[in-house]
Amino acid sequence: MATLNGNSPSEAPLVIVVGAGLGGLSAAVAIALTGHYRVLVLEAASRLGEIGAGIQLSSNCSKLLIRWGCAKYLEPNVVAPHRGRVCRWQDGEILTERIMNPAAEEKFGAPYWHIHRADLHQGLLDRARQLGVELRTSTPVAKVRTGDDETSPGVILESGETLECRFVVGADGIHSKIRTTLFPGFEKPRPTGDLAYRFRVATADMLDDEILKPLAETPDTHSWWGPGKHIVGYMLRGKQMYNVITLFPDDGSLGDATRGTGTSDHLKEIYDGWCPKVTRLIEKAQESQLIKWKLMDLPPLEKWNVGRCVLLGDACHPMLPYLAQGSCSAMEDAAFLAECLKHLPDQLEIAADIYSRYRKPRATKIQMFSRDQRARNHLPDGPEQRERDAVLKNPDQQTRAHVWTWDAADGSPAGDWVTGLHGYDAEHEAVKAIRSEGLALSKI
Ligand SMILES: Cc1cc2nc3c(=O)[nH]c(=O)nc-3n(C[C@H](O)[C@H](O)[C@H](O)COP(=O)(O)OP(=O)(O)OC[C@H]3O[C@@H](n4cnc5c(N)ncnc54)[C@H](O)[C@@H]3O)c2cc1C
Structure with missing residues (x-):
């Protein structure tokens, strides 16, 4: 691990990540890679090993995993799909077909992957361990302390023990205890x-x-x-x-x-x-x-940060699975946050605030798109379904009639939704955000 301001690795400031799901482990890897921090991951479960099945990883996410040095752990198990097809339920008629690979690499600089959740989890875990991330299982966190002028941030474990640190990441899933401590009045899932x-x-x-x-x-x-x-x-x-x-x-x-x-x-x-x-x-x-x-x-939160504590992944923006973006968004969060922590090591509250303000609009938009997609996928047979299918069958109409676009903040024409979704680069966006706040990037 590299050092910060001459600190040896054991003296480097500690970041605690609560939750060793796909979001928490991604955050651990990305933050460890900054070379500025020690990372400790606390996981409630006694054993790691994600249950579940397949995960679809689009280029916005695979590009991060590749940059983080995870490809060698994942590639033996990934499948790169050739085409994505939508078919009608009753007779299997192909309504539309999109080339996924190699188009993803050509257009967005990284492949589209399918992977078993357990393989992705293991790959992130292997990379985290290689980077010196410390992991404690059977360690449920009860509460978080966000830090102020007098006290440092930290977590209070269910055992009663308090662990102090410089920064806390709450990646403890949709039923997050960290979210409940930060925003006690907020709705339940x-x-x-x-x-x-x-x-x-x-x-x-x-x-x-x-x-x-x-x-x-x-x-x-x-x-x-x-x-x-x-x-x-x-x-x-x-x-x-x-x-x-x-x-x-x-x-x-x-x-x-x-x-x-x-x-x-x-x-x-x-x-x-x-x-x-x-x-x-x-x-x-x-x-x-x-x-x-x-x-x-869960409806969108107003913000994802308090003091030197932030939320990440399903803890702050669970995604309906209709666009297959939940894990991808958690990894985007991890990459963006790590860049903020890397460039603003002496201004961690500001780093947390930038992360929340700049990441939240995109995540909220994808949450909304996912809800729309549910309605679109599940239309009852009838005029609306026939209209949808006619658009799906005609690529020209698809481009023109497509329901979702991304607003470009710089006034350039809004991009189509696939480009907006898969072309996003969380690390570049973080650097842009820090610059647009008039802050200097770290030279280390
Ligand atoms: C049917 C389905 C299909 C999906 N398909 C896709 C897909 O194709 N592509 C995609 O990108 N996403 C997909 N998703 C979404 C994706 O699975 C989630 O969005 C993502 O895994 C969330 O990761 P997370 O780390 O934020 O949360 P979680 O995976 O919930 O991890 C939270 C971790 O925190 C731990 N924890 C909880 N409380 C505490 C505590 N108090 N103290 C310590 N540890 C704690 C938990 O044990 C867990 O390990 C799908 C979801 C579903 C339901």
Whole structure:
């Protein structure tokens, strides 16, 4: 680790990251890479190892992982999809198709990747350990202290122990204790009205099946959109595994819980009457794997910082999964924050404030886009759906009619949404933000 102002690594100021999910570990890696700080990650769970299934990583995120030196840990397990297709639920008609790779690299300077969540988590963990990040598991944090003129920031553990530090990052997920301490009156997460099932099928099994074979031959992403629900499939782990995510209306079967087991019969019932590829995929789902998730949401916070403490990832902006941007946004947060901490090591409150003010509008916009996308994916059959499908089938109309654009702050023409989403570079944006505040960049 490099040193700051002549400090040896053991004397470098300490940053505590609460939560070792994808957001927390990304923050740990990015902050350790500044060379200015020691990083300690506190995780409530006794064991690390992310459950879950596939994660789609667009170029806005893969470019950061590559810069952070994570590629060598991840590449053996990533799949770079060729095409992204949207299909109609009933007959599987392809409504639109977009080239994903190599176009992502050509347009946005980094690939589009699919990866198993556990592989991404392990890759970040390996890189964090290599950079000297310290990790304590079985360490639930109860509260945070944001620091003022008299006291330094720190965290109070559920055991009662207090750990002091120079800066705190709350990456403790949607049910964040750090958020509750910083903004006690703020709303609690609420159900979106949708549930998800995720499961995996071995591609070897699919290659033996005439209906599923085309899905297992080329690494494309398929989304089938239907009334009130949709389903997405793509390959993972060196194309050995096919990952399926299904989203459908909450039938109340989980009660107050946010996660539970499901049954094959339930899944079959939900997608009864869908096209043969979907129904055959569902027949292949193993009941032992069927975890049911309740999708939760939170309205945007007013800000993400108090004193020398900030929130990051799902703790401040949980994303509905309709745009597959939750982890990507958490990594953008991590990269932006690390640049602020790197360039403003003696003005950490200002660094926290810049991070919150400049990152929040983008994250809020993606949250809103994700909600719109839910409605768009799930249109009931009828005039609006036919209009949507006609636009999807006609690339010229897609460009003209597209619903979302990004406002360019400098007055240049607003970009289309894919460019805005995948072309963003969180580190460059942080440097621009610091400069636009009239502050000098660190020379170290
Ligand atoms: C069905 C589905 C599909 C998705 N697909 C994609 C996708 O394709 N692409 C994408 O980018 N995103 C996707 N997402 C979103 C993504 O999974 C999340 O947005 C992202 O993982 C959030 O990461 P996080 O680190 O902020 O929070 P979390 O993953 O929730 O991590 C929080 C961590 O903090 C720990 N913790 C909690 N409380 C405490 C405490 N008090 N003290 C210490 N530790 C604590 C937890 O144990 C956990 O390890 C999907 C989500 C769902 C539900």
